[in-house]
Amino acid sequence: MDKSLLNFISQAYMDRNLQRQIAYTRKSLFDQGYLDEQFIQLEDLQDDANPNFVEEIVTLFYSDSARLIRNIEQALENNPTDFDRLDDFMHQFKGSSSSIGAKKVKSECTQFREYCKAGNAEGCIRTFQQVKQEHATLRRKLETYFQLARQSDV
């Protein structure tokens, strides 16, 4: 049998499998509300000149937001609570979360800011746990997704 034909067939089969997996993973991120259409804007910016743009910007977001999270945690430990400062940090955090389309993270941020405005420290602390959780969950999911996607880059 022709080797190259077998090569071709098997490769096509593998590729299709992988692509399906990638597409499914991506779609579920949207369906489950982890990402919103802003993420598509990021994807639109990815092209031959910037083949890894999405992953790069997400990576950047996660390294930068780690700093913000630390700031917020420290601020939450202060007594009395400086709500202005908290709100300030969260405003930044929300801004960059929304820039990558982190939908659930963003909505937790909004919730947090409500508590800030209300001066509710306990609410802030609780909500911030949610923020961190969503932040971490999204990170895991995106990592998985990127690993898959990378495999299809030849």
Place this chain on the structure above:
Amino acid sequence: MTVEEIRGRLGGETDRFPVGMRVLAVDDDPTCLILLDGLLRKCQYQVTSTSQAKTALRMLRENQNRFDLVISDVHMPDMDGFKLLEHVGLEMDLPVIMLSANSDPKLVMKGITHGACDYLVKPVRIEELRNIWQHVIRRKKCEAKHESKSTTKGKNRHGNGEGEQGPSPTDNMDQNGKINRKRKDDEEEEDGEENGSENEDTGTQKKPRVVWSIELHRKFVAAVNQLGIEKAVPKRVLDLMNVEGLTRENVASHLQKYRLYLKRISSVATQQANMVAALGGTDSSYMRSLSSLDGFGDFRTLAGQGRYPNPALSSYQTGGIFGRLNSPAGVSLHSLSSSALIQPSHAHNLSNSLNTLEKFQPVVLPEKQNTSSFQRIPTSLEFDSPGDPTIFTSVGNASLFADNRAPLGISSNSLPSASVTPLILQGNLQQMQSGGVFGNQSSLKVGSLNSKPFNTGVAVQISRFSSNSLLLSEPFNHDLLPPNSMRSINSLSGPHIRNNPDDFSAMSAISSHMEDARGEIQYQTGLVGDVRNMNQAMDKRWGEHNQAYVQNPNMVFSTLNSMAPTKGVVNLLSQNVDQNNGVFRRETNTSLVSQSNSSVSTLLQHSGVEKSAIDSKMRSGEDYILEQTKTQGGFVHNGYDSLDELMNSMIKREQRGAMLTDGEFGFDAYTFGSCL
């Protein structure tokens, strides 16, 4: 001025304006900045990005003709976006677009009153950015209009509304719009010619932007006051000023801005006065910040005294108090200078307030500078502090804008180790504050430097970018930044990464640097690191450039030219098809991987998928040479040719995760082999 002339004045690719329009993007958030940068590049603008407002201002001042448009975030740590806006508007006369995650109408209003030509809400969409070039054209046309209409009184404020346009009605600008403008331009050209050679000069040549120094502005204000603010006409103001090289157009545009400023102050003052009266000053956040300042009472007192014979002056004064929280020194200077009724005691109170305010806005000025400019006030007529006391103090220190041009401590950008740079920066900071205008001139976001993990590959560049608050423009980078980092940031397509077919090896090369410099490792790094750790024999290999050629006594690799680290690892897993211990090795490697980095373990969860990926990689269209070179007693050596390997892999994929015995291997191979 025709569109062609506008194009002629613009740098870069001018034939296809708005393509190549030079935009300066300022945002302290690195994620947003890189997104903005990417979006702008997609619109084919020529983008320079920085996360420091001060850097932005410096760049703008260094070369007034370097940019056509500025986009800036509102909320920045080193300088308020509105302050930057004022500076740019008054000093450089460039259109400025504000950007914020906050869509509060009050902020939008603030943007408008401060002279922004547009206000965008984050996250920004590319459609919104496609139209921003209209602001550049509009402004150029407004300047042209000044020329033709400056002889007629009172038309200066009309229709040019820098700050008053907000969202443009001409959103559907297309070729038609340009043609319309061109016709209008032609008409203006005709008018302009009547005014004499001045127009021709400005129309056909690049005119250097006028920097409104404090002396110049003082003369200007003196002239305006002499004529009366309502009656001041550019030509007469120009004559009164008697400054060589100043054109009527310069005066006209400055006058327009001045009037806008006065208007804004008075309207804000009225607004604030109402709020104060109605709400007792505690309601809005604006008031909150006001009340948080000591000496607020002093301001209010002064405001209360605002019944002066000259209505313009009075509004000027009261407005000055409220209109500019961001430039408290400027505020009080206004109040002092314009009111003849201010008593020394008030001056004292104000100076106290000033100092307190100055603490509130640490970026502004150290005390001594405030005082010095303070003392000058009684002798001078009026200061318009367009943005900022910083202008005053720079003059006071006998250095107009030279102080601003600190080298930015660029050497510290190169980040040999992040821990060193904050010290350098802080040193610079102190120097700056004593001598310079912008104390944080060299600020490179010290805080962020401390905690930046280094990532591999392109991620490395990203992290450097974020911790450096950088300038992504080509010229700037070439001079000042380490070659292997910033250039690849430029549109994230720096040649040195992209052209390298082996992304992985490039990344790994960098990672080998990075790992030395940084302890913290993100998952990408971790991946690479793990691979390196996994097999000593491979250790050196990863550092090589051309081929991610992995050598292992039991493995055979060849075609890994363009594989990413993941694939590399995965290939390790799969390629252990040594007949004797293929499965075992896979598991061994697996466990190694899992120990190293938890994030890598996600890889394992998808081992099934990866298997198929592996296989597809194995025949990635390149030379599929399993059986030769460097095999040392591997599976292949036993005589199976490439096709058999192929079929085996297919089988493996079919039996995801299932344990394959040697027997099975052999059997299948044999079966297939016999068919061929």
